[in-house]
Amino acid sequence: MRFGRIGAPGSEIPALWDDGRWFDLRKITDDIDGAFLAAGVDTARTHFRNGDLREIQPPGGRIGAPIGPPSKIICIGVNYADHAAESGMATPEEPVVFMKDPGTIVGPHDDVLIPPGSTKTDWEVELGVVIGAEARYLASPDHAADVIVGYVLSHDVSEREYQLERGGQWDKGKSCDTFNPLGPVLVTHDEVPDPQALGLRLWVNGSERQNGSTSQMVFGVNHIVWYLSQFMVLRPGDLINTGTPAGVALGLPDQPYLRAGDVVELEIEGLGRARNVFIDTKFARNA
Incomplete structure (x- = not known):
């Protein structure tokens, strides 16, 4: 469904x-x-x-985000070896976990606000995993599929200066207003035979920037869900962003970060396509 x-x-x-x-x-x-x-x-x-x-x-x-506000968004960093390499980071031995404000979720075709003064707003196409049953201390990754209700296209927008240069946790580079377009639809797990065999692609102003596959994940979906359940309770409706393949602005030689007027289009095989126009916050309603 x-x-x-x-x-x-x-x-x-x-x-x-x-x-x-x-x-x-x-x-x-x-x-x-x-x-x-x-x-x-x-x-x-x-x-x-x-x-x-x-x-x-x-x-x-208008099509909105396919799920209502979750209790939390959990993100997995540097979960593709090629993205780790382009970012100058080592491939992790355990999942890199950080949180994202659930209030960042918007619709798949909504505008995204560039924070005031930001010069390093970046794109990331990701497979989103949505939890459908409470999970705590799962015995093994083999039990993870039982608590996954489905999958969704997720755009984990990031501000790299806030994330990497301003000290502290990554969360503040991930939690700016509108920084998680989601959808268009939630596809239930029975329609996704293998979540580790999905193509991900992203374009900026018509130029392809990311082209990868979930088969390239360092830690697969089931491992991630099992791992997270050892440290926090996963609840129905929670969203997990599972990482992005290579091709983000941070890893490109000229670092072409997003500016007002840029258009990002993204898709995941079988999960649909999204399109976001990036705008200055000063032009947003109620800003």
């Missing part, structure tokens, strides 16, 4: 997506949130197969 949220920010309607059409889920749930992901997916599947769901058009044409 494929789930999403459509309509204006803050008023998104939970919906099921099938063959280019949206179906209203409000008779089942108020949102694509942790409670729904833990217990409502099969109910939605049954209602859809029975023809009980009404087709709906996205209000205003």
Whole structure:
């Protein structure tokens, strides 16, 4: 199944997506949130197969992030050897873990705000893993698949000066407003036979910058979920960003960081495509 949220920010309607059409889920749930992901997916599947769901058009044409605000976003750093090399970092012996503000999540086609004075805003296409059952101290990576509800295209936007040059944790270079476009849809795990065989691509102003595969991960999806469960409780609706392949601005010789007006397009095989225009914060509504 494929789930999403459509309509204006803050008023998104939970919906099921099938063959280019949206179906209203409000008779089942108020949102694509942790409670729904833990217990409502099969109910939605049954209602859809029975023809009980009404087709709906996205209000205003907007597609929002496919999940409601999670309790947390956990990110895995330098999880592709080629990205580690281009960034001048060693390939890690254990997953590099940092957190990202859940409030950074926006829709897959929403604008992204460049922070005031920023000169090192960067792109990162990533496979997002969404948790569907509580996980704590999983016995082995073999148990991870049981707590994964699905996968999503995630854009882990980063400000490299804040992340790497200003001291402290990486979080402040990752948590700026609008820094995690997500979607267009959440694809349930049964439609992704092998999450370690997905192509990831990203373009800036039409020029390809990233072209990799999840097969290149240092630590695979199941290992990551198992590992994180040893240090924190994973809850339904939580999002894990699993790292990015080579090709970010930080690793390129001329470091072509993003400027206002730049357009980033990205996709993951089977999970859809997104497009974000980067704008100055001063031009944003309510800035």
